[in-house]
Amino acid sequence: MSQTNVKSDLDASLVNPLIKATMTVMEKMTNTQVQMKQIFAQEEYLPSGDLSGVIGILGEQGEGTVALSFPLPLANIVVARFLGTKPEHLSSEDRCDGIGELVNMVSGQAKAALSNESGCLYKLTLPTVIQGAGHQVTSQAKGAPFLVLEFESEGHIFHLQLSFKRY
Amino acid sequence: MRILVVDDSAIMRKVIIRELSNLNFDDDDIVEAADGNEALQIAKEKTFSLILMDWNMPNLSGIEALFEIRSAGITTPIMMVTTEAERGQIITAIQAGANNYMVKPFTPEDLKEKLLQILGTLPPPKKEQRVDMSEGKIIQE
Numbered sequence: 001m002s003q004t005n006v007k008s009d010l011d012a013s014l015v016n017p018l019i020k021a022t023m024t025v026m027e028k029m030t031n032t033q034v035q036m037k038q039i040f041a042q043e044e045y046l047p048s049g050d051l052s053g054v055i056g057i058l059g060e061q062g063e064g065t066v067a068l069s070f071p072l073p074l075a076n077i078v079v080a081r082f083l084g085t086k087p088e089h090l091s092s093e094d095r096c097d098g099i100g101e102l103v104n105m106v107s108g109q110a111k112a113a114l115s116n117e118s119g120c121l122y123k124l125t126l127p128t129v130i131q132g133a134g135h136q137v138t139s140q141a142k143g144a145p146f147l148v149l150e151f152e153s154e155g156h157i158f159h160l161q162l163s164f165k166r167y
Numbered sequence: 168m169r170i171l172v173v174d175d176s177a178i179m180r181k182v183i184i185r186e187l188s189n190l191n192f193d194d195d196d197i198v199e200a201a202d203g204n205e206a207l208q209i210a211k212e213k214t215f216s217l218i219l220m221d222w223n224m225p226n227l228s229g230i231e232a233l234f235e236i237r238s239a240g241i242t243t244p245i246m247m248v249t250t251e252a253e254r255g256q257i258i259t260a261i262q263a264g265a266n267n268y269m270v271k272p273f274t275p276e277d278l279k280e281k282l283l284q285i286l287g288t289l290p291p292p293k294k295e296q297r298v299d300m301s302e303g304k305i306i307q308e
Binding site for chain 1 (some may be wrong): 175176177178180181182185223224225247249250252253255256270271272273285
């Protein structure tokens with residue numbers, strides 16, 4: 001696993017819950033095996049994949065953004081399995097809705113880890129989905145670096161990125 | 168057994184309905200609502216054996232709908248099906264009148280177990296129908 005010199009406000013206690021959440025959500029809801037590849041932090045969002053599910057985390061002690069980004073072929077595979085259909089039968093709406101629901105579930109686990117760690121309640125915004133190669137995501141926690149978790153599944157790389165700033 | 172499925176995600180409603188169908192619930196007995204407002208209105212108009220309620224939804228959240236449904240005197244069992252995984256949230260929902268709680272993600276087995284806890288039983292397997300072509304009769308097996 002590689003790591004840059006960027007200092008993240010996120011301590012290690014959040015990393016394992018995020019990895020576990022991603023793997024559990026993918027396995028339980030899409031019947032897809034996932035491998036952890038590497039973790040690194042960087043100053044800005046890493047443009048990744050063709051579509052990203054994005055959700056905000058807000059609380060008394062901090063705020064941040066979670067983005068789950070997939071290349072289109074993998075998005076089609078996981079959403080089709082989630083829905084119990086074939087990739088060619090998916091509509092664009094199904095694909096966006098499915099990715100939004102997956103980031104919602106992963107973020108729910110991250111939120112629970114943050115709340116348990118701090119004893120303070122955090123809330124999630126409703127998920128949004130951004131499409132297009134090279135798309136950008138701006139963190140709600142302005143200036144906070146992104147923690148990038150890189151996974152591999154079905155021969156494709158996908159990323160979970162979390163930017164979080166404590167008050 | 169009529170079930171109301173409340174979730175703002177259309178794909179999540181489809182997934183839950185698919186699993187209910189696999190557990191022999193009749194598709195005609197499953198009603199959908201896309202937010203708490205819709206759920207409240209439908210729950211006031213129709214009788215259900217169970218309401219499956221998401222938490223985070225636009226317009227009226229699941230927890231707000233739960234409060235409203237109980238305030239209206241509706242005693243239908245309600246299970247929260249949500250990403251809200253903190254102990255405090257679970258207690259809040261139970262105190263507001265939720266009968267059970269299931270955290271997303273879940274497996275079909277998780278859903279079956281929770282439904283059995285609440286309903287006590289599941290619909291019997293559907294009888295297969297075939298048509299006897301020689302006599303044109305529908306035969307149930």
